[in-house]
Structure formats: C-alpha cells, structure tokens
Amino acid sequence: MDPNIYVMVLDTLNRATSQDAEVLKPAEKKLQEWEIEPGFYSVLLDILSNHSIDVNVRWLAVMCFKNGIDRYWRRNAPNAISEEEKQKLRQGLLTTNILGEPVAQIATQQAVLISKIARFDCPNNWPSLVPDLVCALKAPQPLVQHRSLLIFHHVVKALASKRLIGDRRTFQELTNSVYAFILNLWHENTELFLRHIQEGATTALITEHLEKALLCLRILRKLTVFGFKKAHESQDAVAFLNVVFDRAKTSLECRKLLKGRGIYPLELCEKFIIHLTKVALGVLGFHPFSYVPLIRPSLEFALYYCFTEQGMSLIYERFTIQCLNIVKGILQCVEYKLPKGVDQVSDPLTLQAHQIKMEVLDQNTVCHMCRHLVTHYFLLSSDDLALWDAEPESFAIDEAGESWKYSLRPCTEALFMELFQFRNVLAPELVRLLASLQQGPITPDDLNAILKKDAIYNAVRLAAFDLYDDVDFDEWFTNVLSQELKMKDNNYRIIRRRVCQLIGIWCGVRASQSLRPAMYEALIAPLTQSDEDPAVKLAAAEALRSTIDDFNFDVEQFAPYAPHAIAALYDLLVESEECDTKMHVLHVVSYVMERCGAHVARSGGTGALFAYLPQLWQHAASHNMLRAAALSATVHLLKAIGECSPNVRPWIVSVVNESTRLSEPAHVYLLEDALELWLAILETSQAPDPPLLSLAENLCPILEQSTEHLRIVVYIMQAYTLLCPEEFLTGAGGKCMALLEDMLSDMRIEGVITVLKMAEICISVTFPERNAFLGVKVIWPIIIRVIHCLLESDDLPMVLSVQLSLVSRVILLSSDLFYKAIQEAASNCAEYDRDPGKVLNRFLQVWTENMNLVTQVERWKVVGLGLAALLTTQNATVLERFPAILLNLTEVLNDVMKSEDNGTYIDGLVAPPGSRPASPLEGRGGAARWEEGGRARALDAPHAPHELRRRRLAAAHPARVIDLRAVVHHQLETLKVQVGAETFERLIQATDHETLQQIREYVPL
Incomplete structure (x- = not known):
C-alpha cells in the first residue's frame, strides 16, 4: 500500500463516521477496497491502539478489523492475510495500549477480535496467548487486570465452542493449566466485593471487584462445563461447585442491601447470581453424574427461595426462572431415573441420584410445590392484566419454543407438567383444588377469586392427560363450563378464555363424541359476538383448531357448523391488527379447509375470505411469515372449492410469480407455500393461458438452486404436461427435463425415481400428429442414460423397475426409436467395442435376468408388453x-x-x-x-x-x-x-x- 497509508486510512475512517451520506458512502467503499490490501490491518491496529484518536474512529477501526478476521484470516480464504502480517498483528494485540484500553465498548470489541483469532490460531500458531494473558492478570494496574480478564473470557468462550475431538482435548489441557489460578482469582474478588457491599464501600470500589468476579465466574463456567471429561474427578472443580449455592445465598443478601441503597452495581450483582445458577444448569446438563452431590443442596436451595415466604422476599424474576429450571432439569434428567423392568441399575450413581431426589421431593413437598405453583405462579399478575387491556392480541399469542428458559409463566408451566411424574400424588391434589371451586358461585366483582379459578383451570388444562380417570369432562362441560362461557362480565373474560382452552385440550383427552356439537357451538359463539374480548376470540379460534385436528374428528358432524366457523374466522381475521395474530387465524382457517374440504366449499362461506386475501397480501408487505400463511390458506381454499374464480386468478398467478422468483429476497420465506399454490392453480385450470405458461419459466432456476423442492416441482411439471403438453415441453418443460437429466448423476434414489416417473409421463401424454414424438425427443438424453445404467445393472430394484418400464414405453411407441437409442448408447460404450449388437445383447441379458425384480403389477405388465413387442422386430440378437x-x-x-x-x-x-x-x-x-x-x-x-x-x-x-x-x-x-x-x-x-x-x-x- 501507499507509504502514507496511515494518514489516508485515518482520514477515510474519519469520513466514514460522518452523518453526511455523500461523505460516508465513498469512505465506506474505499475501506471495502482496502480490505484485501497487504498491511491494511496493521494500520487499523495502530489506529485503534492510539488513545488520542477520536473514540468513534477507533470504534470503526476495530469493527473493520473484526470483520476482516472473519473474511481473510483463514489460510485458504481468498485474499487471505499473509502469515508475516498475522504474526505482526498477534504481537501487537497484547500491547500495553490494548490491555489498557480506557473505553469499555472498544475493549469488548478488541476482546472479541482477539478471541476470533484465537479460535483459528490457538495454541498452534499463537502458543504465547494464554501465558501472556495470565501474566497480564497479575499486573498491578486494575484496568490492565480487568481488560486481560475480559480478553481471557472471550478467548475461553471461543475455544470452548470448538467440538472436534482434538480441539476438545486441547481445551481440557488449557483448563488443567489455568483452572486453579482463575478459581483463586474468583475467590479473591468475590470476597472483596461481598465485603465492600456489607461495609458500604464506594460504588466504584464495589463495581471494580464485582466486574472481575463476574468475568472470572464466566470463565470458570466454560472451563467447568467443557474443560473436564468428568468434572467430579477434579478437586478444584468439586471445590468450586461446592460453594456455588453458598455464594448465591450470600449474594442474594448483598443484593438486598444494594437494592435498599439504590446503588448502581445492583444489576451486576444480579448477573453474578444468575451466572452462579448457570454453572449449576451447565454441569447438570453436561455432567449429570458429576452433579449428583449437588442434587440435594440445589433442590433445597430452589425450594427455599421459590416456595417459601422468607426466600421469596429475596428473589427476582430471572433468578426464579433459573431455580425452577434447575428443579425441572433434575426431574427431567434421564440419568436420575430408574429404568423400568430392570432389577439392577447399571450405574450406582443413578440409584443414588434417584434416592436423593425421592428423599427431598417427598409427598408433602411435592403437594406443596403443586399448590404453590397453581395458587401463586399461575395467577395472572397486574402486569398481565394491564397488557391484556392495552394489547389483547399480544397477550393472547402463546409463547412457544424454548420460552420456558427465559419467561416465568412458561417456566412454571413446564415445571408443573414435569412434576406430574408424581401423578399418583398430584392428581388427587389437583382434583381437590378443582372441587374447592364448587363451594359457591363467584361474583364477577371478586377478581381475586376469578384469578384463582383461572389458575386452577389452567392447571387442569396442563395436566389433562394425567387426569383422564379423575375428571368427568362431559359433566363438567355440560354443567359448569358451558354456563361460564355465557357470563359476559368483563372480569369473566378471564374465565371465558380459559374455558375455550380447556375445551381445546380436553376434546383430545376425554370428551364423548355426542358432546362435540355442543363444543363446536360453545367455541363458535364467542367468535361470532362483536363485543367479545379479542383474547377470548383468539383462544376460541385456537381451541376450534384443536377440536378439528383430532383423531376422532367427524367431518359430517362438523359440516353444519362449517359456514359459521368460516364466517367468524373471516371476521376475526379482518378485525385483527397484529400480523402475528392474522397469521395464527390463517393457520386455523387452513386447518378447517384441510380437514373439511368439500364440506366447506358447499357451505358457500369462502367467498368473502377469498376476496380478502389480496388485500391481506398487500397489508403484509413487510411480514413474510404472514404472507406465507396467506399462501397456505389460499392453497387450502382452492383445494376445498375445486375451482378458481376468474376474479382472483390473476392475483394468484402474480403472487406465485413474485414468490417463486429467486431474484426476490422474500422467496426464502414464501417459496415452499408458493409452489403448493402453483400446483393448486394448475389443478383447477380448465385450459392454459399466457400468464400461466410464462410462469413455467420460474421452474428451471428453482431446480438449479437445489433439489430441496424437487418433488413438488416435478408435480408441477406433471400438471403442466397434462394441461398443455405441447406448449410446456417445447418451452420451459424441455429445459427442465434437460436440467433434470444433467442432475441425475448427483441425485439420491428418491430423486432418480421421481425424475424417471416424470419422463414416463412425458411419453404417455398424447401430442398432435405433427409432434407425435415430442415426448421422446424431450427425454431422449434420459433414455440414453437409462440404457447405460441398465448395462451396469447395479441399481436398486425400485430404480431398475422404473427404468425398464420407461424403455418399454419407448418400445411400445416405436421399436425403431429403441434401436436408435441402443445405437447411440453404443457409440459411448468402449467396453462393448461400440458395437450396437453387443450392447443390445447385454441389455437384453440384464432385462430378462432382472425383470422379476419389478414388483408393481402395472409396470410388470408394461415391461412384458415391451419384451413381446421386440419379438417381431426381426433382430437376431432378440431371437437368441x-x-x-x-x-x-x-x-x-x-x-x-x-x-x-x-x-x-x-x-x-x-x-x-x-x-x-x-x-x-x-x-x-x-x-x-x-x-x-x-x-x-x-x-x-x-x-x-x-x-x-x-x-x-x-x-x-x-x-x-x-x-x-x-x-x-x-x-x-x-x-x-x-x-x-x-x-x-x-x-x-x-x-x-x-x-x-x-x-x-x-x-x-
């Protein structure tokens, strides 16, 4: 680069931090051009380590450097950084200026940058990194100690993420070398920050040691979880784990002091406590047998803080979630469960863990946990009700996935369901709670009583499958639940919503078939009422989906309610404001269409819904998942009705075109559903039209991209071939078949069979006289390939079956074409001296010897017809x-x-x-x-x-x-x-x- 590059780069970085786009854009472009220039990253290092330069400029320098590591540090990367420059950079990244970085945000990015290099180079190409960091950790300057710890934390985090056996062995060696040192450093700083809090020291002093203790704790967590084959075999690791819960107790007391004083380090203290629980969860997940000695203390810890008044006065939500997840992890752990039907447990630690678990979680404790979960944690809070009032749609959308790891309500519900491995103890307890609600009516003004009933109903919903023999749902629904749905007071919306959810789950557990019409009526009623709460409507819609998506669902029984359901769902779809809500409602619509099909079509309630979809598509311009749901709903509508209205057909074709063009970024989200819609519109088409034919041009790029959608693309090709064989195969279809032939050698068995079946369709359809052999012409390369494959005779029977059938269809069409194919195939067969006679002889040998592998009877007969047709072709090889x-x-x-x-x-x-x-x-x-x-x-x-x-x-x-x-x-x-x-x-x-x-x-x- 130019000798004055330092000045040039610094000036460009300055301009790249400008708020003026005309100055910013050229500077960014210049920086991108310099990315591959030798020496560029050395200049960036000089700039970011110069504390006198503006913070924004140094921030941009470190970000450019970090991005360059991702792109150019690998040895085999295009335009990779040279080994000489890498060596210079590694030496410069641990200088005093870097380790003494005064700006916290820049220091963090520098630590991440170093960790990225360490992931590539440590220990082979950067053996001095860890020793240098450990040395820096002993420096007298507090800032250098902190920055060294920060870097070491990110390095350990990066190295712990590597999963190859060699890398794991290296990380274990690193752990053995530094564990004791980091543990002592953690003890030191933890003692100091706890003492400073108790003595009322200054915020700066508390923060200094608390930050170091937190960084040490993060390092120890990674080392303990990923640095040992068996954590309990390390004395240091055992010593660390034995003090985790004691430190957590002391820290909770100190948090109380910080909270009372309103001091800033409160948030840091809470993070420290959370990371202590993360240590426990990590060891429990990765080293369950090492965790056995901690089962009793961790259960007692969680029970005290989450299920007693004294403990709950000290906790906060994130900590509660962690504790409950520890209990759930212990209950869920396979290694702690006795195998059924086995007299002797293979591992004595399993028996020990089970015994400890059963001693702590005795009958009284489990019942107390169940009652407390229901009557305390399941109650809707004032914040929940405020959210319901302000944003009913957001409140109504259930959290899914792994939200139990981070949100309190899903966490408590997950633990409650896991507790039901003690079903014999908890089922009677829950029935008693349910019976307590029958003591007298609840007035609509008694919000506390309503919230308690809602919590118990929620518990019965979650434990439905475990209460099969204990709850008579038919009687409960008839005498209680159906009546509660009719109570219109505002507070009773809480119960109405929960009743809908109960119906949705219990219909698949224990509800008589004769009761289903009443359940449909009960769920459709709130959907049709304009003054009903949106959250109740959404719960009713989801429950309706559950009743339909059930093994015992009877279409005929639901048919009278179908038009009302579709009309109500349409109204709900229009009323909903949030895209996520519309998406949920569309999924319900799709279920109704899919399960009821023609019954819905006959109801005539789909017209308004169909007409609304184009409007919804425009509304969801920036919400691709909602657009995908709209495509899916349109597919089900088309399939239910069996025809496409001329008014909506142009919109569908344009939507399919937009969603299947790979140049459109949204295709990533829409392609799968758009292909289904494409197939549906083809299947409802009476005749081809220009827009539909031009749409076929999108098929080839989809096939070129990958074989992920091969099956549905071939179905579309089949539909085109049946609808307009000549127009399709002379255009896009011919290109697709050529592409499929080229891809055959790289396809798996399923793909090969799919393509061969498509080839068979091509020669099965009828063409005009002028194009009588168009189908054969289109698939000719495939026929030649099939002949070559059959000569080898090493394909699986299912492939060989379709291959012989395809060749037989060619023979039945014209034996001359068959002999021409043999002749062309022979021209590339050196092992048969390029002799058509020898190729035909081998081909017939394979055919006659393997024909009995054809198992499908129609193919079996077609192959026989092909053989019979060859008898009169006056060929000596055939007669042999x-x-x-x-x-x-x-x-x-x-x-x-x-x-x-x-x-x-x-x-x-x-x-x-x-x-x-x-x-x-x-x-x-x-x-x-x-x-x-x-x-x-x-x-x-x-x-x-x-x-x-x-x-x-x-x-x-x-x-x-x-x-x-x-x-x-x-x-x-x-x-x-x-x-x-x-x-x-x-x-x-x-x-x-x-x-x-x-x-x-x-x-x-």
Whole structure:
C-alpha cells in the first residue's frame, strides 16, 4: 500500500463516521477496497491502539478489523492475510495500549477480535496467548487486570465452542493449566466485593471487584462445563461447585442491601447470581453424574427461595426462572431415573441420584410445590392484566419454543407438567383444588377469586392427560363450563378464555363424541359476538383448531357448523391488527379447509375470505411469515372449492410469480407455500393461458438452486404436461427435463425415481400428429442414460423397475426409436467395442435376468408388453434370447391373467367399460395426495379439471387397455410367419418344457 497509508486510512475512517451520506458512502467503499490490501490491518491496529484518536474512529477501526478476521484470516480464504502480517498483528494485540484500553465498548470489541483469532490460531500458531494473558492478570494496574480478564473470557468462550475431538482435548489441557489460578482469582474478588457491599464501600470500589468476579465466574463456567471429561474427578472443580449455592445465598443478601441503597452495581450483582445458577444448569446438563452431590443442596436451595415466604422476599424474576429450571432439569434428567423392568441399575450413581431426589421431593413437598405453583405462579399478575387491556392480541399469542428458559409463566408451566411424574400424588391434589371451586358461585366483582379459578383451570388444562380417570369432562362441560362461557362480565373474560382452552385440550383427552356439537357451538359463539374480548376470540379460534385436528374428528358432524366457523374466522381475521395474530387465524382457517374440504366449499362461506386475501397480501408487505400463511390458506381454499374464480386468478398467478422468483429476497420465506399454490392453480385450470405458461419459466432456476423442492416441482411439471403438453415441453418443460437429466448423476434414489416417473409421463401424454414424438425427443438424453445404467445393472430394484418400464414405453411407441437409442448408447460404450449388437445383447441379458425384480403389477405388465413387442422386430440378437423372453412373458401372464367361472382366462388388468382406472402418476397416491409432513392435500373433487385429465391419461395406460395374452399370441404368430415354421419350432424346442407347458394354458403354440 501507499507509504502514507496511515494518514489516508485515518482520514477515510474519519469520513466514514460522518452523518453526511455523500461523505460516508465513498469512505465506506474505499475501506471495502482496502480490505484485501497487504498491511491494511496493521494500520487499523495502530489506529485503534492510539488513545488520542477520536473514540468513534477507533470504534470503526476495530469493527473493520473484526470483520476482516472473519473474511481473510483463514489460510485458504481468498485474499487471505499473509502469515508475516498475522504474526505482526498477534504481537501487537497484547500491547500495553490494548490491555489498557480506557473505553469499555472498544475493549469488548478488541476482546472479541482477539478471541476470533484465537479460535483459528490457538495454541498452534499463537502458543504465547494464554501465558501472556495470565501474566497480564497479575499486573498491578486494575484496568490492565480487568481488560486481560475480559480478553481471557472471550478467548475461553471461543475455544470452548470448538467440538472436534482434538480441539476438545486441547481445551481440557488449557483448563488443567489455568483452572486453579482463575478459581483463586474468583475467590479473591468475590470476597472483596461481598465485603465492600456489607461495609458500604464506594460504588466504584464495589463495581471494580464485582466486574472481575463476574468475568472470572464466566470463565470458570466454560472451563467447568467443557474443560473436564468428568468434572467430579477434579478437586478444584468439586471445590468450586461446592460453594456455588453458598455464594448465591450470600449474594442474594448483598443484593438486598444494594437494592435498599439504590446503588448502581445492583444489576451486576444480579448477573453474578444468575451466572452462579448457570454453572449449576451447565454441569447438570453436561455432567449429570458429576452433579449428583449437588442434587440435594440445589433442590433445597430452589425450594427455599421459590416456595417459601422468607426466600421469596429475596428473589427476582430471572433468578426464579433459573431455580425452577434447575428443579425441572433434575426431574427431567434421564440419568436420575430408574429404568423400568430392570432389577439392577447399571450405574450406582443413578440409584443414588434417584434416592436423593425421592428423599427431598417427598409427598408433602411435592403437594406443596403443586399448590404453590397453581395458587401463586399461575395467577395472572397486574402486569398481565394491564397488557391484556392495552394489547389483547399480544397477550393472547402463546409463547412457544424454548420460552420456558427465559419467561416465568412458561417456566412454571413446564415445571408443573414435569412434576406430574408424581401423578399418583398430584392428581388427587389437583382434583381437590378443582372441587374447592364448587363451594359457591363467584361474583364477577371478586377478581381475586376469578384469578384463582383461572389458575386452577389452567392447571387442569396442563395436566389433562394425567387426569383422564379423575375428571368427568362431559359433566363438567355440560354443567359448569358451558354456563361460564355465557357470563359476559368483563372480569369473566378471564374465565371465558380459559374455558375455550380447556375445551381445546380436553376434546383430545376425554370428551364423548355426542358432546362435540355442543363444543363446536360453545367455541363458535364467542367468535361470532362483536363485543367479545379479542383474547377470548383468539383462544376460541385456537381451541376450534384443536377440536378439528383430532383423531376422532367427524367431518359430517362438523359440516353444519362449517359456514359459521368460516364466517367468524373471516371476521376475526379482518378485525385483527397484529400480523402475528392474522397469521395464527390463517393457520386455523387452513386447518378447517384441510380437514373439511368439500364440506366447506358447499357451505358457500369462502367467498368473502377469498376476496380478502389480496388485500391481506398487500397489508403484509413487510411480514413474510404472514404472507406465507396467506399462501397456505389460499392453497387450502382452492383445494376445498375445486375451482378458481376468474376474479382472483390473476392475483394468484402474480403472487406465485413474485414468490417463486429467486431474484426476490422474500422467496426464502414464501417459496415452499408458493409452489403448493402453483400446483393448486394448475389443478383447477380448465385450459392454459399466457400468464400461466410464462410462469413455467420460474421452474428451471428453482431446480438449479437445489433439489430441496424437487418433488413438488416435478408435480408441477406433471400438471403442466397434462394441461398443455405441447406448449410446456417445447418451452420451459424441455429445459427442465434437460436440467433434470444433467442432475441425475448427483441425485439420491428418491430423486432418480421421481425424475424417471416424470419422463414416463412425458411419453404417455398424447401430442398432435405433427409432434407425435415430442415426448421422446424431450427425454431422449434420459433414455440414453437409462440404457447405460441398465448395462451396469447395479441399481436398486425400485430404480431398475422404473427404468425398464420407461424403455418399454419407448418400445411400445416405436421399436425403431429403441434401436436408435441402443445405437447411440453404443457409440459411448468402449467396453462393448461400440458395437450396437453387443450392447443390445447385454441389455437384453440384464432385462430378462432382472425383470422379476419389478414388483408393481402395472409396470410388470408394461415391461412384458415391451419384451413381446421386440419379438417381431426381426433382430437376431432378440431371437437368441427367445427362451428367456418366453419365460418372462409366461411369468407375467401367470400374474395378470385370471380365470373366469367358465374356465376361460382374461387379462385381469384391462379395465372393464365404465370403470375408474388407477392413476399412472405413482407417488401422487391416486386421487388424493398428502405431502410429506401432512402438508396440502391434492384436489379430491371428482370432477376437478386435473382429476379429469388424470383419469383420461390413466384410461390410456397400456396396462389397462392392452390384452397381454392377445399381444403375446399375435406376436408369436407373426414371428412364426417371419422366420418360418421350422425355425420357429427350433425356437420353441430351445425353451424349457415347464415354461412351454405353462404358456400353452394361455396361448396356443
């Protein structure tokens, strides 16, 4: 770089911190250009370590440096930083200026930067890093000590994240070398900050030692969890773990003092306590057997602070969550549970852990925990009710995923459900709590009583499956719950919401079939009332989805309620303001459509919903997940109705086009649902139109990107091929087939079969006379590839079956095309001297020897028809295989022929007049298709356009229209004329006696 680069870079960094876009943009561009220049990062290091330079400039320098590490530090990265410059940078990153960085934010970024390099280079290329940091930790200057600890924390964090065996071994060696030192440093600083708090020292003094203690604790947590194979085998680790809960108790008392004085370090103190509990959770998760000695103290600790009045006066929410999660972790731990049906426990620590757990969690303790969870933690707080009033939609959306790790309510509910491994103790306790509610009516003004009832109802909801034998839900619903839904006081919205949730869960646990209509009415009622609370409506909608998404769901029973449900859900969708809420409602709509299908279509309640979707699409312009839900709902609407209104069709096509263009960033979220919608619009189309045909141009880029969506893309190609074969295969379809052929060698078995089945469809459809062989032309490279594959004969039977069927379809179309394919394949077969005769001989050998691997009966017959068609092609190689061909034809006849009452034989696959043939579109599941993972259903309307096209194709399937016995008889007679009676007799005599005996039952020879 230029000798004056330091000045130039400094000036550019200055300009890059400007608020003026005209100054900022060129400077950013220049910095990007310099990223790959030798020496650039050395200059950045000089700038960021110069404390006299403006803080914003140094901040930008460290961020540029950090980004460069990610991109250019790897040895094999394009434009990688040279080894000489790396060495210089490593030396400069632990200088006095770096370790004495006065600005905390810059110091943190420098620590992260060093840790990124350490992850690449430590210990092999940077062996001095850890010793230098340990040395710096002993420096007399407090700031240097703090910054060294900060760097060491981030280095340990980075190294602990590596998971290869060699890296883990290295980290264990690092742990052994520094653990005792860091532990002593932690003890030192912890004692100092605790004493300073108790003595009322200055904020600065408390903060100094508290920050160091917290950094040491973070380091110790990583070292303890990831630095030992068995933590309990290290005396230092055991010593550390034994004081964790004592330190937490003392820190909680000190927190109380800090809180009383209103001193700043309160937040730091809370972080320190939380990290102590994180140590316990980490060891419990990664070293359960090392945690066995801590089971009793940790349970007693959590029980005191979370379930007694004295303890609860000292705690705060985040700490409560951690403690409850420790209890949950112990209850959940597989290593602490006795295996069922085993007399002897394999590990004595398992028995010890189980005994400790059962001693601490005796019957009285478990019952107390259950009551306390229900009557204290489950109660809606004033903050909950305030949120409900201010943002009912946000309040109503349930937290999901792993929210139990961070939020109090999901955490308490998760622990409550885990406690029910003591079902025999807790079920009667919960029934007693439920019975206590029946002592008298609750007035709407008694909010406390309502909140208590809500909490108990919530507990019964969570434990529903464990209360199957203890609660008569039919009686409860009929006499109590259904009446409570009719109580319209504002406070009673709390109960109405919970009753809806109870119905939603208990319908799948224990609710009689005869009660379901009453449940549907109870849930639809709040949805149809304009003055009902939004949170209650959303709970009713979700409960309705649960009642429909149930094993015992009866479509006919729900049919009378379908139009009311759809209309109510539409109103709720329009009323909802939050995108997340609309998304939830759309999911319910999709469930109703999916489960009820044509019943919903007949109700006529879908028109308004269909008309609203374009408006919703525009509303969700910046909310891709809502748009994805809208696409899914549209798919289910189309499939339920079986047709697409001309008014909404242009919008659907444009939406599919927008969502399947890979140039659009939103395709990442929308592509999967858009492909389903694309297929649905094709299946409802009576005839192709220009927008639909131009849409097909989006298929190739999707296939080029990956095979993730191969199955649905091929379904779309099949639908196009049935709708408009000539237009599709002469355009986008032909390009797609060429691309699929090129991808075949890298595909897994499922993908290969999918592509071959698509090729079979291409030559199954009917083309105009001028393009009679268009299908063969499009798949010609695939046919050549199939011949090469069959010559090797190393494919699995399922692949070989489709390959033979495809070749047979070509033969049935034109034997000349088959011989032409053999000739072209031979031109690339050096091992067969490029001789078509040798290739054909080998091909027929593989065919006749492996034909019995074809298990699907229609394919079995088609392959037999293909063999029979070759008999009269006057090819000497074919006649050499005559005995084997006749043997295979006999076996096919044995399978497909069936005997009539009068003793005559008929072809059992030839469809009688007026019957509905099976679909040749294998993998589509006949008339209805379910996607993997329970996704959208294929159109099941018997008169849907695609279904009619499918039936026409199925009706023309060779296995269904050609009488195999007649074909074999005709071919043998023709062959006899072609070769003469004497030669024909010789061919017959070359065939074994048993085969002749069997074939004569069907065909006279």
